[in-house]
Amino acid sequence: MRRAVIATAGTVVGLVLLLGYRSEGAVKVDKVDAGAGTSSTSPGTNTTIGPSTNTGTNTTIGPSTNTGTTVPTAASSSSDRTYTGQDVSYRYGDIEVAVTVDGSRIVTVSVPQDDAFSPYSQTVNSAAVPILVREAVAAQGLNFDVVSGATYTSDAFAQSLQSALDKASQ
């Protein structure tokens, strides 16, 4: 009985310390990475995005938008054309990405279709998709990182975006 108490207490304390220490790191990273807020991009791989692009667009992103997230970076003009990528199925659902381009410049990225089949995946996507959209616009293409905790969504997003860009370049 005494052993059980010690084992349980030890495990709980260990877990709390481990997690506490791990998430304490998040606060530090957030300070450095001003403007990233609660984004779930991993700090070590943040370099391709850059804090400067994040800051301006941060306020427009909220977890409440689930579909149709767009990030305009400039006023649209008459030369804009929108291409819709393939609907890509992944492990937890399917996603479709559309891209609006002006010549070779990516003006907006939107997600007309974002179906995740479990409530948990929906929640994860509602946080991750806006980040992906923002990253894609900032990177002007596919050179952005996966959102940790939403790896499959990120991959499917990238695939669909790729097919949209392919159409645009034809």
Add this chain to the structure above:
Amino acid sequence: MAAAVALGALGVMYMWWHDTSPASVYGPGPWLSAAGRVTGLLGTYLVVIEVLLMGRVPWLDRMIGMDRLAVWHRRNGEYSICLLVAHALLIIWGYAVTTHDGLLRETKSVVLSYPDMLAATVGLGLLVLVGVLSARAVRKRVNYHTWYFVHLYTYIALALSFAHQFNTGADFATHPLNRVIWGAMYGTVAALLILYRVVTPLLHMARHRFVVVGTASEGPGLTSVYVSGRELGKLGADAGQFFLWRFLTRDGWWQAHPFSLSAAPNGRWFRMTVKALGDHSSGLATLRPGTKVLLEGPFGNFTTRWRRGRKLLMIGAGVGITPLRAMFEEAATASGDVTLLYRASNSDELGLRAELDEIAQRRGAKVHYLIGPRDEHPEYLTPNHLQRLVRDVVQRDVYVCGPPGFTATVNSSLRALRVPRRHVHTELFEL
């Protein structure tokens, strides 16, 4: 070994640490599911260790001893199953907090909509069943047959829960290196199990052709079984060690039981002596000569190889007398300076007495019988009494074997007499 297991656990923790971005542990929901991930990784690692502990691996036996491995197996088993239950509950709870769904709804969603989760859920259920049936209070009421076959479900549980780790596990789904490491861990343990639980026993059987040559009654309820074979000396068995005996009869082939050698190995036959307790041990009296036997072993560190000095004292009770009987014979033949104390509550329970007397007489060794109910003779195992029986007890290597309470009493008396700890050798009977 404990250090190696702890080191491995640290490695597992590092894997989690390395793959978890600090930003993903944010808020109560992710906190809970992150805790669930840690307990899942650790629990799985310990369950794999759990299987290895009972893998009959010879070097583990030499390092730690099967008796202690069995004790570890029990404790680690309790702990790892608790961790895995916590894993499931914490993940679901964490997800439910994140999605603001009810626990039931979230459970349904996690179990039914994620890949391989249904199988993993069944696997966890089986593990819990194994754990419940092994809990001391339940184990006493369940017959060996049921307990044994349910225990085999562990392998099914491991197989069923394997896929969900790679297909949904955050630390594996997108980390090929982790998958390789984790797969190697499973693979190594599986290979060791196949080697030592299947291949080695079959090779030994093919080489040594173990066969029952006879049985003998050794007194009320006490039966000896003699097993012979070819080149028995090559097995390198020592007095005090035990084998797992699997008699290939129609009803008994599936079960292997540990029994100590009750006579010093002589190259011609092995002997075990059992008291009729369960169905299995009472059935042994009816074994026919010619019955084939699968012997696994020898196992155990309870041998005179680990003695520090020349003079020996053996203290035994109950079934604990069987390995001591073999060691007494061997030691008396070799050096002669050996004393045996045999504790029994009445003289009917003194198995093998005639043999012990004969060995003592021929080789000039000493045997003392301490007979009588415990409440009438509380003094038998006290330091004073032991000192009086064996004046030079402090200078002897002491071998103790018997029921747990008996062993504890003797050990505390030996400590009181200031017998150096490394001179005291005990075999734990706590299976």
